[in-house]
Amino acid sequence: MRQITNSVLMIRPVSFRMNEQTAVNNYYQKVLENVTPETVQFKALQEFDAFVAKLQAVGINVIVVNDRxxxxTPDSIFPNNWISFHQNGDIAIYPMFAENRRLERREDIFDILEEKGFVINDIVDYTSAExxxxxxxxxxxxxxxxxxxKAYCALSPRAEEDLFxxxxxxxEYTPVPFVANQTVDGKRFPIYHTNVMMALAEKFAIICLESIDDKKERKNVLKHLKEDGKEVIAITEAQVNNFAGNMLQVLGSNNTKFLIMSNAAYNSLTKVQMDKIKKYCKIIHSSLDTIExxxxxxxxxxxAEVFLPLN
Structure with missing residues (x-):
């Protein structure tokens, strides 16, 4: 089995904006004052294209599909929430909290991947849970x-334990469930997605331990990471607010390993954290300010990482 892949699916936005349906429990979204929707879309597209160019420049296979x-579908730029790809040729399709995000699911993407030589054996569809x-x-x-x-999951309104x-x-994963919280106006609320407070790489894990309020749960997560030989790089809640947990390790040309992140995440890291990451891989960062x-x-x-086998 492989932990990281050379191929990623990315959706090029056509009507990106702040999604009012997701804002109810995504406390990282902001309203940009005095900015028109057209400007938001224009800036997001600029950020997207520059980001893709950086990934392609180091040999990462980026499969870009235009949104419709x-x-x-204002959030179509985040395809990893509705689909996952697995090495045995299986695809999983997921139930989404926001109704307008359900429209992101597209069967034509399966055809595009098959045209590019990827093998799809089975589709496991969980969407009836909606x-x-x-x-x-x-x-x-x-x-x-x-x-x-092993599967790590921060339970929230968007991640229900029984379905997990x-x-x-x-x-055939061992479940490692926990609750990760963030402080909003002095109160603790569940973080909406696990991948905002945690990133899992081949040899290390970046995680906001202070977001896991329950000491037993925190201990259990650490136990699993350490018994699998992962170096744990702890980040703070302030760094999570700069998306320092929202990173992905991928392969470029010549099997060179990269950790991908935004400029905001990169700029929030300390030298000690940076040095730990650089022991294992290079870093690519790009401006994603509008998208974030x-x-x-x-x-x-x-x-969305593509682990499907090739013909």
Whole structure:
């Protein structure tokens, strides 16, 4: 099994804006005052294209698919929430909290991947859970240690425990559930996605331990990471607010390893944290300021890793 891949699916936005339906429990989203929707879309597109160019320049295989104008999908730029790809040729499709995000799911993307030589064997569809208002938002909710077959999940309104356990049974992962919180106006609320406060790489994990208020849960997460030989790099809640947990390790040309993040995340890291990361891989960072502010997601959310086998 591989933990990291050379191929990522990315969706080029056509009507990106702050999604009012996700803002109810994504406290990282902001309203940009005196900025028109057209300007937001224009800036997001600039950021997206520059980001893709940086990834392609180091040999990462970026499969770019354009969003569709006819569907009102302001968050389509974050495809990792509705789909995940697995090495056995399976695809999982997930139930989404926001109704307008459900329109992001597209079967034509399967055809595009098959045209590029990827093999799809089976589709595991969890979307019927939406009828019961039960959600599990892909690799936003699920942090998969694909080598050690463990799945880490910060439970929230967008990550329901029973469905998480069901996924783990279907895909043969050991579940590691916990609750991660953030402070909003002096109160503690669940962080909406696991991949905002935690990133899992081949040899290390970046995690905001202080967001896991329950000491037993925190201890359990650490135990699993350490027994699998991961170096734990702790980040603060302030760094999480700069998307320092929203990173992804990928392979470039000649199997060179890169950790991908935004400028905001990069600039929030301390020298000690940076040195720890650089022991294992190089860093690529790009300006995603508009996407982060309006979307409440960052670099990792924008990339759906493709682990499917090739013909």
């Amino acid at each position: 104008k006819e569907t009102d 009828a019961e208002e039960i959600y599990l938002e892909g690799t936003g909710s699920l942090l998969l240690d694909r080598v050690n077959k 356990v069901e996924f783990c049974e279907d895909f 502010a309006c979307g409440g997601g960052s670099a990792r959310c924008m990339m």
